[in-house]
Amino acid sequence: MERQQHKKLVLIGFMGTGKSTVSKLLTEKLGWKRVDGDEEIERLENKRISDIFAADGEAGFRVIETQMLETILTNEESCVLATGGGAVLSAYNRDLMLNHGLVVALKASPEQIIARVKTDSARPLLHGDAAERVHQLLEQRKHAYDFAHISIDTTDLSAEEVVEAILAQWSLEQ
């Protein structure tokens, strides 16, 4: 498998697993374009994610998310795409990712996820008791990220080390 064959790297993972940070470092290394799925949705809709959830519910958000994924993943340009944590819930989205890119799952311990997300109010699914919501959603999604080509536990790694691990595993895939 040539690197060129995978012209897109798709980062998946639960909220707070470091997808955005890692995608920034990866694009610097690869010289590829970076697309943050949530930022792209906010740009296209001209609304914040939390306002989309408030107006259209999670179901409405998921429709927009699938449209965005389809647009980004079916164009020709190489990119690193950081997806939202729930983008993997639809089989259609999973197929899109697998068919158009190398799918990399970032994992982290519940404690680390909670530490990373608890001060951020931008995630509508974590409103209320963030720690409890993280545990509930992690349980619901415990196998949701298993379909990835590559999986990295980021708990004890710096963002730089995660990037090195991705690039090393990617070479092994070739």
Ligand code: S3P
């Ligand atoms: C979601 C994760 C968020 C965002 C939305 C829903 C989810 O993205 O897409 O709030 O369902 O896990 P991040 O994983 O970037 O926080």
